[in-house]
Amino acid sequence: MRRSLRILMVLICLLMGCSDRSEAPKAKSDAEATRWIVATDTTLIPMSFIDEASQPAGFEIDLIRQIAQRAGAEMDIVSVEWPGLFGGLITGKYDLVISSVTILEERKERMAFSIPYLTSGLALVTRRDREDLNSLEDLRRGGMRVGAQTGTTASFFLEKEPKIRSKGYQAYGHAITDLINGELDAVLGESSATLYLKNQSKEYFEKVKMVGEILTKEHYGIVAKKTDTALLDQVNAALAEMIAAGEVKRLHEKWELGLSSAPPELADASAN
Numbered sequence: 001m002r003r004s005l006r007i008l009m010v011l012i013c014l015l016m017g018c019s020d021r022s023e024a025p026k027a028k029s030d031a032e033a034t035r036w037i038v039a040t041d042t043t044l045i046p047m048s049f050i051d052e053a054s055q056p057a058g059f060e061i062d063l064i065r066q067i068a069q070r071a072g073a074e075m076d077i078v079s080v081e082w083p084g085l086f087g088g089l090i091t092g093k094y095d096l097v098i099s100s101v102t103i104l105e106e107r108k109e110r111m112a113f114s115i116p117y118l119t120s121g122l123a124l125v126t127r128r129d130r131e132d133l134n135s136l137e138d139l140r141r142g143g144m145r146v147g148a149q150t151g152t153t154a155s156f157f158l159e160k161e162p163k164i165r166s167k168g169y170q171a172y173g174h175a176i177t178d179l180i181n182g183e184l185d186a187v188l189g190e191s192s193a194t195l196y197l198k199n200q201s202k203e204y205f206e207k208v209k210m211v212g213e214i215l216t217k218e219h220y221g222i223v224a225k226k227t228d229t230a231l232l233d234q235v236n237a238a239l240a241e242m243i244a245a246g247e248v249k250r251l252h253e254k255w256e257l258g259l260s261s262a263p264p265e266l267a268d269a270s271a272n
Contacts, residue, residue: 035074036231038064039094042079043171044190046255047100050079059255060098063117064222066247070238081170082151086111089223095231097223100190102153112228113221114235117248120261121214122154123191127179128209133186135212139164144185147175153218154188180207188215192261219264 040048042056051057056077068075080088085097090110100120103113124146126133133139139146140163148154150168158166167184169175175187191214222239224232242248248263 034072035076036068036095037076037078037093038068038096038098039078039080039085039088040064040097040099041082041085043082043173044100045173046257047190047192048098059118059251059257060100062251062254063242063248064096064098066242066251067222067235067238070241071234073234082149083170086223089225092225095224095228096235100220101223102218103221104153107223110226112224112226112232114224114232114239115243116219116221116264117239117243118192118220118252118257118261119264120218120220120257121191121216122157122188122218123194123214124186124188124211125176125179125194125208126186126211127182128207130185133211136161136215139186142185145183147178147184147187148172148189149175152190153216154190157216158188176208186211192257 040056040060042048042050042058044058046058048056048058048060056079061077064077065075078094080094082099085094085099085101086107088094089097100118101107101113103116107113124136124139132142133144138144140161143163143165145165145167146158146161147167147169148158149172150170155166155168158164167175167178169178172187172189175184175189178184179187191210194210222235224235239248243264252261252263
């Protein structure tokens with residue numbers, strides 16, 4: 001009787017999806033994970049932003065979705081302000097970060113990067129009526145006020161310019177607003193975002209202009225924890241396939257990133 005009762009209980013448990021609770025379920029390894037938590041700063045059009053339907057959109061959003069699809073993973077995208085991205089990644093709140101993050105040696109000490117998915121650079125923007133400002137040297141000579149998003153390569157660049165008075169902002173767009181309102185002399189930011197905004201928001205951007213040459217050459221990568229090697233291998237494999245198939249180039253064209261940025265060739269990406 002006891003044996004029959006035990007068998008009956010096992011059958012009921014199987015039908016109801018019960019499991020042995022005597023030990024805690026083990027976390028899946030990185031390679032087995034089927035859902036990624038991806039963090040991004042959704043303030044940089046056209047890379048990553050919130051669209052009219054209140055959904056994440058942009059070049060980087062399309063890119064990471066296609067990477068996840070190729071890797072057979074589901075994904076949740078989390079909007080996080082720039083200052084919280086890396087801390088949240090390192091402490092395990094997020095699996096990946098994609099947010100126009102430049103691959104820097106000092107960042108590699110704390111985090112791991114994918115192969116590059118985009119080459120871009122920094123560009124200066126001034127008001128259209130400022131005929132006296134046409135280059136970085138003009139800003140140096142005049143001790144001008146220049147805005148940049150805090151914690152980005154633009155802000156790092158300005159830290160090395162003692163003759164320029166820099167001001168940090170939580171978002172690139174806030175700096176542009178202050179520029180238009182006369183609070184700044186110029187803004188330094190990511191060039192492809194500047195060109196996109198210029199093309200898409202002509203009425204807004206008719207008051208400003210890009211000046212001088214692209215000041216830097218930067219490679220953007222997807223960021224993971226240094227210990228998440230299996231996850232990064234999945235990302236790299238999918239991204240390499242996309243580069244080889246021309247998918248990254250097609251996304252570059254879709255989002256009108258312009259001549260100031262370029263999708264990497266596979267050989268260039270692998271070299272990093």
